[in-house]
Each structure stands twice: as structure tokens, then as C-alpha cells.
Amino acid sequence: MTEIEKFVEKMKQKYGRNVVVKMRNCNEETLTQVPQPLVELYTYYDSIEFPFGRIDSMENAVKYSNTAEPFKSKGWFCFGFDGYFSFWLCSYSPDLEGLWITSWDHDMEDEIECVYLNLVEFLQDMEEEYDFDMATKLPKVSR
Numbered sequence: 001m002t003e004i005e006k007f008v009e010k011m012k013q014k015y016g017r018n019v020v021v022k023m024r025n026c027n028e029e030t031l032t033q034v035p036q037p038l039v040e041l042y043t044y045y046d047s048i049e050f051p052f053g054r055i056d057s058m059e060n061a062v063k064y065s066n067t068a069e070p071f072k073s074k075g076w077f078c079f080g081f082d083g084y085f086s087f088w089l090c091s092y093s094p095d096l097e098g099l100w101i102t103s104w105d106h107d108m109e110d111e112i113e114c115v116y117l118n119l120v121e122f123l124q125d126m127e128e129e130y131d132f133d134m135a136t137k138l139p140k141v142s143r
Contacts, residue, residue: 020049035090037100052130053082
């Protein structure tokens with residue numbers, strides 16, 4: 001079992017029906033349009049909904065990345081969204097530190113910089129941030 005498969009199974013066990021997985025639905029030619037760190041993901045899955053965001057289908061991600069700005073002109077592959085403010089992005093080549101992946105809030109940041117080495121590291125961080133946010137929300141007070 002690959003690292004991404006292990007991660008998805010762990011999320012399914014933890015969040016149950018709040019994780020919706022669609023299995024692969026693409027051909028090998030389309031897979032060549034995806035940055036290297038996402039090939040393993042799209043080899044197995046078409047799309048995934050997590051409580052902390054979604055990974056788009058490869059077909060939608062390719063289309064969006066090739067048409068929407070700044071992804072098209074800056075060379076970013078937009079593979080998902082956190083459901084609030086941030087796009088999930090992967091570079092077509094690593095930066096000088098070997099990093100590929102980041103999240104980007106278009107309202108807060110002009111420059112896009114890679115922060116993560118691989119997809120599982122990125123998703124683990126997104127999940128930890130989500131869990132922290134849920135744990136620190138104050139309960140509603142009834143009066």
C-alpha cells in the first residue's frame with residue numbers, strides 16, 4: 001500500500017462518511033499532464049473530499065490549471081481547495097530546496113512559494129490545522 005493510500009484509509013477511519021473518495025477515472029495520457037508529486041495520487045484516485053478540503057478530479061484540475069490565472073502563467077497545477085480561502089497547488093518542478101507543494105490564499109499573498117516536499121506531508125498538515133481549529137472553537141453558549 002502506498003503512502004497516499006495509507007493516508008486516505010486513515011482519514012476514512014477517522015472521519016467516516018465525511019471522506020468521499022472517487023476512484024481513478026483517467027487515462028495514461030492525461031496522467032502525463034500532472035506534476036510528478038501528484039502522479040501517485042491520480043494513479044489511484046479521481047477526487048477526494050476531506051473535512052479539511054478537497055482534491056479535484058484530474059480532469060478538472062488540468063483544465064483549471066491550464067486556463068485560470070495566475071496558475072496558467074506562473075506554471076502552477078491547482079489540484080484542490082481548502083473550502084475557505086486557499087487553493088492547493090503543486091509546482092511542475094521543485095524549488096531549490098526540493099519542495100513542490102503549497103496552499104495559497106489569493107487574498108493574502110501575492111507570491112506563491114512551495115512549502116512541502118510531498119503530498120502526504122501537505123495533507124497531514126492540512127488535517128492537523130483543521131483538527132486544531134475544531135478543537136479551539138468555543139462551544140456555543142445558550143442564554
